[in-house]
Amino acid sequence: MHWLDGLIQGVLLGGLYAQYALGMALMFGVMRIVNLTHGDLMILLALTGISLAARFALGPWPVLVILVVLGAIIGLLLQRLVLDRVVGSDPLPSLIATFGLSMALQNAMLQFWSADTRSLGAGGIAQASFQIGSLFVGVLPLIVLLTATVLTGSLDATLRHTRFGRALRASSVDVEAAAMTGVNPKNVYAGATAIAVAILGFAAVFQSMRATVAPADGPFQLIYAFEAVIIGGMGSIWGAFLGAMVLGISQSIGFRIDPGFGILAGHLVFLLVLALRPQGLMGKV
Amino acid sequence: MNTPLLSTHGLVARYGDFQALYGIDFEIGKGEVVALIGANGAGKSTLLRSIIGLLRVAPEMVILDGRPVGGCRPHRMIADGVAIVPEGRRLFTGMSVEDNLRVAIDHARVTRNAAWTLEGIFALFPILREKRRVPVESLSGGQQQMVAIGRALLNQPRLLLCDEISLGLAPKVVREIYQSIPSISQSGTSIVLVEQDVGLAKSASDRLYCMLEGRTTLTGRSRDISREAIAEAYFGGSHALA
Numbered sequence: 001m002h003w004l005d006g007l008i009q010g011v012l013l014g015g016l017y018a019q020y021a022l023g024m025a026l027m028f029g030v031m032r033i034v035n036l037t038h039g040d041l042m043i044l045l046a047l048t049g050i051s052l053a054a055r056f057a058l059g060p061w062p063v064l065v066i067l068v069v070l071g072a073i074i075g076l077l078l079q080r081l082v083l084d085r086v087v088g089s090d091p092l093p094s095l096i097a098t099f100g101l102s103m104a105l106q107n108a109m110l111q112f113w114s115a116d117t118r119s120l121g122a123g124g125i126a127q128a129s130f131q132i133g134s135l136f137v138g139v140l141p142l143i144v145l146l147t148a149t150v151l152t153g154s155l156d157a158t159l160r161h162t163r164f165g166r167a168l169r170a171s172s173v174d175v176e177a178a179a180m181t182g183v184n185p186k187n188v189y190a191g192a193t194a195i196a197v198a199i200l201g202f203a204a205v206f207q208s209m210r211a212t213v214a215p216a217d218g219p220f221q222l223i224y225a226f227e228a229v230i231i232g233g234m235g236s237i238w239g240a241f242l243g244a245m246v247l248g249i250s251q252s253i254g255f256r257i258d259p260g261f262g263i264l265a266g267h268l269v270f271l272l273v274l275a276l277r278p279q280g281l282m283g284k285v
Numbered sequence: 286m287n288t289p290l291l292s293t294h295g296l297v298a299r300y301g302d303f304q305a306l307y308g309i310d311f312e313i314g315k316g317e318v319v320a321l322i323g324a325n326g327a328g329k330s331t332l333l334r335s336i337i338g339l340l341r342v343a344p345e346m347v348i349l350d351g352r353p354v355g356g357c358r359p360h361r362m363i364a365d366g367v368a369i370v371p372e373g374r375r376l377f378t379g380m381s382v383e384d385n386l387r388v389a390i391d392h393a394r395v396t397r398n399a400a401w402t403l404e405g406i407f408a409l410f411p412i413l414r415e416k417r418r419v420p421v422e423s424l425s426g427g428q429q430q431m432v433a434i435g436r437a438l439l440n441q442p443r444l445l446l447c448d449e450i451s452l453g454l455a456p457k458v459v460r461e462i463y464q465s466i467p468s469i470s471q472s473g474t475s476i477v478l479v480e481q482d483v484g485l486a487k488s489a490s491d492r493l494y495c496m497l498e499g500r501t502t503l504t505g506r507s508r509d510i511s512r513e514a515i516a517e518a519y520f521g522g523s524h525a526l527a
Contacts, residue, residue: 182363182392
């Protein structure tokens with residue numbers, strides 16, 4: 001029972017990690033853009049949401065709507081003002097630019113919000129749970145997992161079956177050829193980054209409802225997102241979801257072996273996948 | 286000829302410090318097939334890249350329908366009815382044949398009576414119907430070229446630019462591909478054929494231009510131009526003397 005509980009908690013934790021990972025799967029996995037501000041943007045959205053909720057006495061769901069819209073706008077600006085200028089065949093400029101931006105964001109947030117950890121009041125839903133046999137399953141983690149599943153399915157279907165999805169896949173393969181087929185790559189990339197950061201709006205709300213956030217937390221979310229995408233396989237949206245599950249389960253089981261071992265267990269499983277199946281679980285060779 | 290569909294006027298293009306084209310005057314009328322021949326590095330592909338908007342040129346250097354369009358971005362040119370079969374095919378690997386074609390349908394020129402449909406492409410190249418769900422990189426070279434041509438046609442072009450569509454293909458496949466040229470032309474689409482094979486270019490076109498080191502050295506009706514004149518224009522005067 002102990003281990004089964006670990007497994008279920010791991011899957012639920014994976015639901016949250018999947019929400020970090022989806023935007024990364026789109027930007028790093030499909031577009032091959034390294035965006036080191038990924039985690040910091042989530043923290044920025046979370047802190048903004050917490051402040052808005054406190055200032056205007058908003059519940060978590062109105063905050064969610066605001067953060068998703070705000071995320072889309074931030075993503076659009078990030079692509080237009082920063083990434084468009086540095087993205088090319090050489091990955092180094094985007095790495096350096098977003099590394100600098102990440103530092104600046106973390107310190108700006110520290111200045112504005114201080115180093116305190118904060119969270120978003122979730123009402124009764126944070127404590128609500130139901131019992132299956134002798135296992136307790138939290139309602140909020142279950143909502144997080146369901147949301148992650150729906151988001152993954154929608155994003156995957158968008159990439160496969162829509163005009164935007166085909167244009168994005170084409171641009172990722174050969175941006176010049178896509179332009180020669182009538183695609184405006186700048187618009188497509190701006191749309192994709194907007195979607196990637198908008199999804200972080202979901203992650204921001206659920207992260208700050210389930211746990212706490214502080215200005216310096218971004219790099220952790222960034223690492224989990226990277227690991228989930230790589231475990232799952234570059235370019236695969238459901239792969240990133242699966243990678244997030246693997247990471248969540250590894251950490252959850254690790255915590256049960258030893259409370260200090262949880263995070264490390266996740267990293268070790270990541271390294272193991274990298275060694276044994278470098279293309280990822282669902283990646284094509 | 287009355288007003289050309291597209292013309293270039295004193296077109297110059299450079300890659301950084303290297304000047305590739307030195308004042309090209311080129312024109313093509315509605316429904317015409319014009320061949321562009323010349324040795325490697327003569328500037329044929331550069332001319333096509335300048336027309337489609339991959340190289341920045343001054344607006345008045347490229348005139349489409351009497352309007353200056355030089356330097357317009359490629360997606361604007363495609364919307365205006367110029368499409369290209371790029372050198373080396375440049376297909377979207379990892380995507381199915383049908384998805385490759387759909388990208389072009391999604392971004393086609395808006396027109397009331399679209400000349401080309403997916404069915405039309407499958408009628409032109411029946412093998413693609415069989416392979417429609419297959420990843421495009423698993424096709425043979427000739428089949429990939431058919432996808433590249435189909436993709437450009439589905440942009441609903443008034444002018445189709447074909448960059449070395451016979452390159453690297455077996456003679457039988459080249460014949461098969463070139464058999465599609467008359468039916469494309471009959472739909473009213475003008476075609477520019479960049480071609481290394483002079484005989485092929487001559488027989489498939491109404492007019493031809495020969496380029497050498499960034500300049501046009503010969504132009505005229507394809508059937509009137511002698512092989513000797515082409516040889517001289519192709520290799521330059523010094524070679525003809527030797």
